[in-house]
Amino acid sequence: MGERHSHRQTAVGGTSALTIAEVRLTPVLIADPPLLNTQGVHQPYTPRLIIEVVTANGITGVGETYGDTCYLDLARLLADALPGQSVMHLNGLFTLAETVCGEPEGVSDSVDTGGLRGARTADKLRLSVVSGFEVACLDALGKALGVPVHALLGGKVRDRVEYSAYLFYRWAEHPVSGAPLDDWGAALDPEGIVAQARRFVRDFGFASFKLKGGVLPPDDEIAAIRALARAFPGRPLRLDPNGAWSVETSRYVAGQLVGTLEYLEDPTSGTAGMARVAQSAGMPLATNMCVTTFAEIPEAFTRGAVQVVLCDHHYWGGLRRTRELAAVCRTFGVGLSMHSNTHLGISLAAMTHVAATVPDLGYACDSHYPWQTEDVITARHTFHGGRLTVSDAPGLGVALDRTALKALHQRWLDDDGALRDRDDCAAMRKADPAWTTPAVPRW
Ligand SMILES: O=C([O-])C(=O)C[C@H](O)[C@@H](O)C(=O)[O-]
Ligand SMILES: [Mg+2]
Secondary structure, eight states: OOEEEOOOOOOOOOHHHHHEEEEEEEEEEEEEEOBBBOOOOOOOOEEEEEEEETTSSOOOOEEEEEEEEHHHHHHHHHHOOOOOOBOOEEEEEHHHHHHHHOOOOTTTBBBBBBTTBOOOOOHHHHHHHOOOOOOHHHHHHHHHHHHHHHHTTTTOSSSSEEBEOOOEEEEEESTTTTOOOSSOBOOSSSSHHHHHHHHHHHHOOOOOEEEEEESSSSHHHHHHHHHHHHTTTTOOOOEEEETSSSSHHHHHHHHHHHHTTTEEEOOSSHHHHHHHHHHHHOOOOOEESOOGGGHHHHHHHTTTOOOOEEHHHHHTHHHHHHHHHHHHHHHHEEEEEEEEOOHHHHHHHOOOHHHHHOOOOTBOOOOGGGOOOOSSSSSOOBBBBBEOOOOOSSTTTTBOOOOHHHHHHHHHHSSSSSSSSSOOHHHHHHTTTTTOOOOOOOO
16 A cells, blocks of 8 residues: 555664665545535545654654655655655654755746645645655654654643634535535534534633634625624634735734734735834734744844744754744743644644644644544544543554545556545635636635
8 A cells, every 4th residue: 555665674683673674655536515614615525644653673663644645745855855764863854855856847936826825935845745754754763662753752741732613604514516524514614613613612621712714705704703702701712715815905804803803814915015014013023924934034033023933853854953933932922822724633643742842832822633534543532521542552542543544545556537626716716717816815
């Protein structure tokens, strides 16, 4: 199953036992509901990549990252180069990746169509790939030493990590036949969003809520936030239109919701616009779009453009780089939260381990996990009171479900290529053939 990148290995004693003998890459397509965002709608299936590193003494570490072709191409280059390296040499992963990955084609400063993660650059693509390998190496190392990944990061400072309910406007069904179904129903107005939030509370115990905005005109989204505030008095609320609004619109929405939101996430696109909104927003502005690399920090922090950065270990190059980001944020008095994108249980385990080690993670983390019905691990994570217990088992504390992995990989193999690259605009065109990538700002 998947693709094997291996190395003839004889020595299996001492630290050479931790030499990587084989890397396995398994791209998968996982079911995803029709969640709406400013670009369009999620495809019925979304790509992820499962990475396995196998050491000379037979320990397998697992990692997960984006599975689109542009990531997979780089992952193959790194997987080819990795056998013979040690799972301990985590710093070396970055230099190795810089050497072997080169400058991928097709990168630009245009906004990423699928991930809504700001400008797409070679650095970001490479680091998102390295992150999956770093997590796999940490998992293998933890298993070899008999310690959890959080211990390899210096130890947990909390036993449970709090997550936030990630609310989406959504359709009841995908606009294509044969797509996976769920029983959440549509949510296209304040009542629908409140009903969705109630189910998140009932099933998972979440105590705070983030609404994905940029879908409906701003006044409609303001009404949805107000409805949530009435339904859940005093609970933290966030709104994230992924940069869909002008500076003026962002100021208007902030004015309407001051005192109601704990933060407003990426109201407008770009650091300059965020800085202008921040001057009068009356609440913290958060981002996972204008600060997603270290190079973007100086301008954003010195201009006061953002007060909260949403870390995401996939973006930042792994768990240890996420901790470096936390240190920079601490230095500048900028808050830290956590971002997510459609992901499986391996990534959720990695998110939980790193979140457990960062003392100043002051906000409940985002996770798409409740929307995912499929997984590649044997025991799915379960939220209690909106929290996940931090695993103390060796490594990440998850085990691969090889039957599930094989089935989800087969789906990827069977796909004609239409779904292998997430494209929310293309998915929207199935319902609205005239749909094109919305101009920014949309409102
Ligand atoms: O906080 C965010 O910007 C996200 O979670 C980005 C995601 O791509 C989200 O918009 C989604 O899943 O549609
Ligand atoms: Mg966001």
